[in-house]
Amino acid sequence: MTNQGEYLEIPNVPDEEPPAYETLEDASGEFATYEQFDIDEPAQRPRMSPRELFHKAGDFAKSFNKRFFRPINNALDPVYELYRFISTKTESYISKVGNPLIIKRLLYVLFIATIIYVISMSGLYPEAAGSLYGDFYDVQKLHSYIDSHVEVNRIEENLEYLSSMPHMAGTAGDLALARYIEDIVSDSALQLDGNSKFTAYVNYPENVHAKLYQGDKLIHDCDLIEKLTGQDDNENNIELQQIAFNPGSKRGSAKGRVVYANYGTLEDYKLLREKGVNLQDSVVVIKYGGLLMESKKLYYAHEQGASGVLFFSDPKPGSAYNMRSIQKEPVALPDYYTGNMVSPGGGVLDRVPDYFDLNIMWNSNNCTPRIPSIPVSWESVKNIMIPLKGHGERVDGWTLDFGNEKVEIWTGSDEFIVDMSNEVAERMNKEVWNVAGRITGSEQNNLAIVIGAARDSPGYGAVDSTGTAVLLELISLFSNMMRAMKWKPLRSIYFVSFSGTDYNMAGSTYFAQSKSDFFNRQGYTYIDLSDAVSGSKLEIAADPILHSLIENSLSLVEDPATNKSLAEVWDKTFLSMRDNTKNYQPFISHFGMPAAEFRFKGKSYPKNSCLDTFDNFKKQNIDREMQYHKALTRLVAKIILQLTDKPIIPYDIFNMVSAINRNMKDLRSYVEFKDKNSKLDFTRFDTSLIKLKSIAREQQAFIKTWTEIVNADSGSEPNLLAVNRWDWNAKLVLLEKILQSSNGIYDRPWHKNVLFGNEFRIPETKEMSFIYDSFPGVRDAIDAGDWKEAQNQLELICELMDQCLDLFQLN
Known part of the structure; x- marks a missing residue:
């Protein structure tokens, strides 16, 4: 722009020819002159004739041979003679046994196999599991890595950002957090699941x-x-x-x-x-x-x-x-x-x-x-x-x-x-967004567990977001461990942030249903992390089949307040999965996946209100140093390792059978309470439950045999045994899935789990002592006064338990 404020058009005129350098004038106006320097040419050497060049090369070769090759030959000749002597003797002995060519090849293969075995057992091979014991990674190394690499500063930074904006499902705040989590997953060693957007x-x-x-x-x-905190009463915004x-x-x-x-x-x-x-x-x-x-x-x-x-x-x-x-x-x-x-x-x-x-x-x-x-x-x-x-x-x-x-x-x-x-x-x-990342297993990658946390909230959701903060730390932890330790789990892991939880678990249901073929056969555990830290008292809700592995993991993590193990400070009470607003519901009720929920609870917090902010989280000293977030991350990480990196999935079938038996005793009491003259027949159930227990005994026998064989071979697993183990794992995954009714339970076709799930009309007052989250189909039929259908529901449970025996070929 010119000083008059108008733009001038650049003229389209071709450049002039540059002036000849010899015509350039100096500052005085005279033509510049240049002084020319003489260049001294080096004197030329007389060229050698071809004959002289040949003689020179010959002299050099003789000298090199005399100084280099001849001393080496003098040193190696005795060795070569010894090799020829040994080779001749060996040939004569081998010829007495059989064809020398075949036997030498067998000896060569044995020699190479021995070298490979020594290298693999030493753990020096960089692409191997790095284990000091056979074919499986040393879990103690993984535990040590987990204990030393959980970063409380990173957890706190994530929690502060996650609760910095309101994020109801489908809003701009929800989308911003989804993109934030997606960036973390993309930068990790996890594979980003592309099927994230859905409508609801x-x-x-x-x-x-x-x-x-x-x-x-x-x-x-x-x-x-x-x-809002600090907002004036007269403010209209x-x-x-x-x-x-x-x-x-x-x-x-x-x-x-x-x-x-x-x-x-x-x-x-x-x-x-x-x-x-x-x-x-x-x-x-x-x-x-x-x-x-x-x-x-x-x-x-x-x-x-x-x-x-x-x-x-x-x-x-x-x-x-x-x-x-x-x-x-x-x-x-x-x-x-x-x-x-x-x-x-x-x-x-x-x-x-x-x-x-x-x-x-x-x-x-x-x-x-x-x-x-x-x-x-x-x-x-x-x-x-x-x-x-x-x-x-x-x-x-x-x-x-x-x-x-x-x-x-x-x-x-x-x-x-x-x-x-x-x-x-x-x-x-409305478009809503899940975010999922996957670690693909190195062995049975078709089997997977899911770690999930709800993301949406009616407000800022500081405590609600503690589960997502732990989820993000688990993603970072496992990603870094894969890179640093050159490790991968035997089976696959999904880490998922769900939206739409406040709208009938729309996000978790979509995620599971969009992979229904997979979860109907191969998803084998769901872990929920919603509102994970609101105090210091550890609460655990879990399927009975998971109780033993959880108890084992509790002894590996310390309580931040007492430095005792969590196993010592925990009240030894497993809660039931009764909360119908949690994302574990579709996995339990429709896909037959055992589930667990872990959280530190205690202090009251203003859930789902505008008071649930990061500032109030800090002021109330809910977890000021983020040590309970750290403890929960370590606990869940070690449970994940048990579920995905133990050679045999550590289900406790004995405990599952014990829980079924306890719940059935409660059902008998409930039947008597409802109608003392009831003709409900439990005879077949008693027989089927005894048979189901045989699967637990078979499981223990298999684990004992497998362990003895692997230990006898210094941790190496024979190929045929590995195939048997994979088959056993696949059957374990199907165990609770078989205990699903294809037509659903009484009057609720979507809910297929015949063992676990809430009775529709939860008993009150005197009936509150009953275990209302077991055998929902039978209890619903009883509540409706339909005793014939109650018997049908009971017979269905027996039939499904017998099918479990068929799966394990024990019937």
Whole structure:
């Protein structure tokens, strides 16, 4: 641009010819002159004739031969003579035995094989396993590497970033975190799984309100905007995560008498009916927590005639919530099936056609709520309950304690009305993203375990993200170990970050269902890491077949507080896999995979609220030095090694049989409790269970024989024995998969696991002592009063146990 502000066009004129150098003028205007220097030419040597050159070369050759070759020949001649003597003698002896040519070749092969054997046993071969013992890697070396290479700074940095933004499923924050995790997987030694993007139903809050009226008079308008830490009350910049909302809740409005229903159990409703409360078209106020998941509380509320639900956090002593915080729990009902909430049935992966009517799809699916719900704060609950005092009948055992203030609960009257509206933005086919990385096994790479963590959260999800932080550290740890130790597991490992967990486990279900052929036959364990660290008390939920290997691993990791082993400080209690909102559900219920969940729990934290931030995580000193994250990473890493690098998959079939027997005794008690005159016949079951135990004895015998043979050969495994071991592993993987009903359990075709899974109507009060997460098909039929079908379900279990014997050829 010129100083006048206009651009000048560069003229299209060809360059002039450059001036001749001899015509250049100097500064005085005279033509420059150059002084020419003389160059001295070297004197030429007389050239040698060919004859003289030949004689020179001959003299050099004679001299070199005399000084080099002749001394070597003089030194080697005796050696050569000795070699000829030995060779002649050897030939004469070999000729007496057989054909010398064949025998010498055999001796040569034996010599080379001996050298290869010595090198492989020494561990010096760089591409071998590097073991000091036979064909398998020294697990102590791997344990030492794990213990010394978990980096707490890296865990903390990842956790801080993961909780730096709100990340509801399908939002920009969720996508940003998915890309962050994908970059880590791409930079590692893992193979990135390309099948990560999928579509599912999600919804987001738009306009919500909940108002209490006494007649036509407005008594209280609930504040449904949760304030962020440090946010001014008058600030109007409202973000999505601040709006009161239950992910997966029904769009719509409700208006009716307000009724407080405690935890929303059937026993609570029974008490209200006894006090004369009419629940038809009511809006019920229910606490989170207790025996039931929120989805089941909504189901029961609708069943009792309610038109809407207001949820609030349980104000237990020591709660991390405050008077104005709002807890936003998901409410999809996974009891019938997990996955896309509006797909035409469980396990359907195809995109729902856009021309489908969303309302019809919603109302035709069993996993969607039938009435709207909104979460509210303690402040709102207090302002709703106080006006009811003196109206109706007081319920003494339900008094709420908000710390500085106690609020009495009265049944109220018809003049107190709640008007609520839950308007949401719905996306029938929203793009959502899983991120998966795979380590391919070096031996049976067709068999795999899965390590998974939920990523999405209604808010910032600091504690929710602790599982993902541990997952990322495991990825880094195993990737670095593969490179540094030149190691690979015998069987494959998937590390997966799931989105869509708050929408009926859409991500984990899609991941498993998209590889259904694989997981139906070859997936053999799932480990869940969601909300992994919220305190210092170790909690473990696991399939009985995994108990022994977990107990063995606990002794290998120290408790950060006491320096004792985790085996010493743990309470020795294995919990059941009862939480229907966890990503292990589709793997257990539909694919028959044993599962486990590990976490350090203890301190209350503001789950699924805007208070669950990294700053509050640090202020509450939940894990300030990240030592419990480190301990959990080490524990899970060593369990992964047991599952994927032990030559024989370490399932404890004896413990599985023992658990089945214990659960069946409980079922007998439940049958007697329901109907003392029941004719349910357990005879065949007793016989089948005794037979099933023979598989455990066969397993122990195989392990003993295999160990003796390998130890006798200094750790080397004969090829035929390896083939037998692979076959045994393949059968072990199929064991719990055979115990699946192809048609599903009673009234729930998606849920195929006949041994483990929640009874649909969880027993309450006196029945709570029963083990309701076993034999779900039998228990559901009993609850429905269908005793004939209960017997059929029991016979089905016996038939499937007998098929296990056929698999191991023991029947």
